[in-house]
Amino acid sequence: MPILILGGRGNLGSQLTKLFSVDYETVSLDREDFDATNFVILAAKIRGLKPELIINTVAYNAVDHCEDKDGYASAFKLNVNLPAALADLSLEIGAILIHYSSDYVFSGTDQKQSFSEDETPNPANKYGESKFQGEREITRRGGLGLGYYLIRTSKLFGPAGEGPSAKPSFFDIMLDLAQTKQELTVVNEELSCFTYTLDLAAATKRLWELEVPFGIYHLVNGGPVTWYEAAMELFRQKKIKVALRAVRSENLFRAARRPKFSILQNTKVHKLRNWKEALREYLETGKN
Numbered sequence: 001m002p003i004l005i006l007g008g009r010g011n012l013g014s015q016l017t018k019l020f021s022v023d024y025e026t027v028s029l030d031r032e033d034f035d036a037t038n039f040v041i042l043a044a045k046i047r048g049l050k051p052e053l054i055i056n057t058v059a060y061n062a063v064d065h066c067e068d069k070d071g072y073a074s075a076f077k078l079n080v081n082l083p084a085a086l087a088d089l090s091l092e093i094g095a096i097l098i099h100y101s102s103d104y105v106f107s108g109t110d111q112k113q114s115f116s117e118d119e120t121p122n123p124a125n126k127y128g129e130s131k132f133q134g135e136r137e138i139t140r141r142g143g144l145g146l147g148y149y150l151i152r153t154s155k156l157f158g159p160a161g162e163g164p165s166a167k168p169s170f171f172d173i174m175l176d177l178a179q180t181k182q183e184l185t186v187v188n189e190e191l192s193c194f195t196y197t198l199d200l201a202a203a204t205k206r207l208w209e210l211e212v213p214f215g216i217y218h219l220v221n222g223g224p225v226t227w228y229e230a231a232m233e234l235f236r237q238k239k240i241k242v243a244l245r246a247v248r249s250e251n252l253f254r255a256a257r258r259p260k261f262s263i264l265q266n267t268k269v270h271k272l273r274n275w276k277e278a279l280r281e282y283l284e285t286g287k288n
C-alpha cells in the first residue's frame with residue numbers, strides 16, 4: 001500500500017516526497033494533479049489508491065489575506081474542510097493521517113512565551129483560527145478511532161519547493177534583498193522557532209516509523225529568535241556586510257496581527273537540532 005503525499009511539490013512536501021520515496025512506494029500529488037478543494041474527485045483518488053498513510057501539506061498560508069472575507073473562505077476550504085475530509089477518508093480506508101498545523105494557533109505574552117502540545121490554542125488572527133479549526137476536525141475524529149499525527153511547526157525554511165509558484169523562505173528573501181539594498185528593515189519581534197524542512201521531513205518520518213502514540217506533536221528546530229536576530233545570524237554566517245534596522249511590528253502595515261511569542265515546546269519526542277546548525281547546513285548545501 002502506498003504513501004500518499006498531498007502538496008508534494010510545496011516547500012515541505014518536496015522534502016517529504018524525496019525522503020519517503022527512498023524507502024517506500026510514494027504517490028506525491030500537487031496542484032497540477034488534483035484540486036484539493038474538490039473533495040469528490042479527491043475521495044475517488046484516495047479510495048482507488050488505498051494508501052496506508054496520507055500526509056497532507058496543502059494549506060492556505062496567505063496570512064494577511066485570511067483577514068478578508070474571500071481569503072478566509074479559501075482558508076476555510078483548505079485549512080478546515082480539507083483536513084476534515086481527509087480525516088473521514090482515512091477512517092474509512094484505515095489509513096493513518098499526518099497533518100501540519102502552525103505556531104500561529106498560539107499567541108503568547110511577555111509572561112507566557114511558549115506552549116506545550118496539550119495547551120489550549122488562542123489564535124491572534126484568522127489564519128491561526130482556521131488552522132486551529134482544522135486541528136479540531138482531526139482530533140475529534142481521533143475519538144472515533146482515527147490514527148493521526150498532528151504536527152505543529154513554525155517559520156519553515158529550506159530549498160524552495162518544486163512547484164511553479166513555490167515561495168522562497170525568509171533567508172532567501174533576505175539574501176536577495178541584500179544584493180540591491182544598503183539597509184534592510186526587519187521586525188525584531190515574533191519570537192518563535194525556525195524549522196528546516198529537511199529536519200522536519202526526517203522527524204515526521206521518524207514519528208511514523210517508530211509508531212509513537214498518535215496525537216499532537218511540536219516539531220521545530222531549537223533556539224527561538226525574532227526575525228531580526230535570525231537575519232543577523234544569516235549575514236554573520238554568510239559573511240555579508242549589510243545594515244540591519246530593527247523595527248516593531250506595528251511599524252509595518254499588515255492586515256493580520258502576528259503573535260509576539262509563539263514558541264512551540266517539544267515535550268514528547270526527540271528534539272531537533274539548533275536552528276543555527278540547520279541554517280549552516282542549508283547555506284552550505286542549498287540552492288542559495
Ligand SMILES: NC(=O)c1ccc[n+]([C@@H]2O[C@H](COP(=O)([O-])OP(=O)(O)OC[C@H]3O[C@@H](n4cnc5c(N)ncnc54)[C@H](OP(=O)(O)O)[C@@H]3O)[C@@H](O)[C@H]2O)c1
Binds near residue numbers: 031157
Ligand atoms: N511555511 C511556514 O513557515 C509554515 C509555518 C507553520 C506551519 N506551516 C504549515 O506547514 C504545512 C506546509 O507548508 P508549506 O510552506 O510547505 O506550504 P506550501 O509550500 O505552500 O505547499 C503547499 C502545496 O500545496 C499546493 N496547493 C495549494 N492549494 C492547492 C489546491 N487547491 N489543490 C492542490 N494543491 C494545492 C501548493 O501549490 P501552490 O504553490 O501552487 O499554491 C503547494 O505546492 C502547511 O500545513 C502550513 O500551514 C507552514
